[in-house]
Amino acid sequence: MARNDIRDMTEGSPFQLILGFAVPMLLGLLFQQFYSMVDTIIVGKYLGVNALASVGSTSSINFMIIGFCTGVCSGFSIPVAQKFGAGDHHGLRCFVANAGWLSLIFSAVMTLVVCFLCMDILRWMNTPDDIIQGAYDYIFIIFAGIPVTYLYNILAGIIRSLGDSRTPVYFLLLSSVINIFLDLFTILVMGMGVDGAAYATVISQAVSGVLCFFYMRSHFPILKMSKEEVKINPGMIKILCGIGIPMGLQYSITAIGSVILQTAVNGLGSLYVAAVSAGNKITQFFCCPFDALGATMATWAGQNVGAGKFDRVREGVKYASIIGCVYAVAAFLILTFFGRYLALLFLDADEAATIGNVALFLFGNSMFYIPLVFVNVVRFAIQGMGFSKFAILAGVFEMFARTFAGMCLVPVFGYPAACFASPMAWIAADIFLIPAFRYCLRKCAASGNAF
Secondary structure: OOHHHOOOOOOOOHHHHHHHHHHHHHHHHHHHHHHHHHHHHHHHHHHOHHHHHHHHOOHHHHHHHHHHHHHHHHHHHHHHHHHHHHOOHHHHHHHHHHHHHHHHHHHHHHHHHHHHHHHHHHHHOOOOOOOHHHHHHHHHHHHHOHHHHHHHHHHHHHHHHOOOOOHHHHHHHHHHHHHHHHHHHHHHHOOOOHHHHHHHHHHHHHHHHHHHHHHHHHHOHHHOOOHHHHOOOHHHHHHHHHHHHHHHHHHHHHHHHHHHHHHHHHOOOHHHHHHHHHHHHHHHHHOHHHHHHHHHHHHHHHHHHHOOOHHHHHHHHHHHHHHHHHHHHHHHHHHHHHHHHHHOOOOOOOOHHHHHHHHHHHHHHHOOHHHHHHHHHHHHHHHHOOOHHHHHHHHHHHHHHHHHHHHHHHHHHOHHHHHOHHHHHHHHHHHHHHHHHHHHHHHHHHHOOOO
């Protein structure tokens, strides 16, 4: 195997390694959000505000379900990173095989359950009558594609655990181009509605997952398994579930608050739903650096804990936080002064009230991006050390904050309260995460490992 196929993060300059690992991931995330924005732009411009609201009304439930899939896969890759850091290649291969078996089971069960309950969930969320059918058409197809979500995320997570953050990005870039092409083809050429955008997303993600699979087979001889290593190992299944399920639940528990908040926004009417939808798309694009830093810290902490280098974990968190805070200030300035113009990507200029609401949403979120830096950096470092149950507790703090905003503040103060709900959640999570990180690091150092 070529040495540049993997990256050992237990030696060398933390700043250079973190930046070198995070930048390729950032490019992939930016492009992923770019094609997600193209989805929304095409839907908003060519299918109208109601179609935009239909897709936007599903964002929180989409995050709850797909976020669980992503979190589980991220958790499954942590023991792989730790075994790689420890130089235990046999254990690494066994974990990879058992993660594959679990992903297969989880994806089958989740697909059946959420597709069956899809319309009921939308009704429970108080989705407006004028957009509920469009919301169902979109989200049902996304949920039917859960198996390909698992396929890409588990394989990309394993590749990143070996220190290669570039290759999954290349495949993601290709699938993004395919997604944009399919968006245009299904909506503009075939005349499909929001279901065309959903099909484009699922098909393109399937392509990236298949490419990851064949790349792993041809470029990572370290993953070539014996028949014994492929077998299900109850002990490893327990470890994987102990890390993966809490990480998945962290996303889902966090999303419960988002669902409650979305329900409150739905009650304000489809125009406010459209404003939140456009605001979320722009926010997700600008938050990609925080996500990239977080994913970097999971691999950083995993490898260094596996190698027993706990001081490097702390040092990595420091440098990642500095990078994130510098970017947070720059993003706040951009969104404060140009947020209204960015809203024009999704809305016509005559939608003045909705554009103003988008600008308010962006201002309310971006002025609290520094707390979001620590949510991502510290939480993923904790997960990389193997303490994913602590991430659930952080998710509980976020859930309560968003639930309070949705149930108590939005009914009283209306839309402005929804604009500051996420910042409340980030601050609440930080109150727990920062002392939790210190505790986890001390415990790792005392025991010599997370397991």
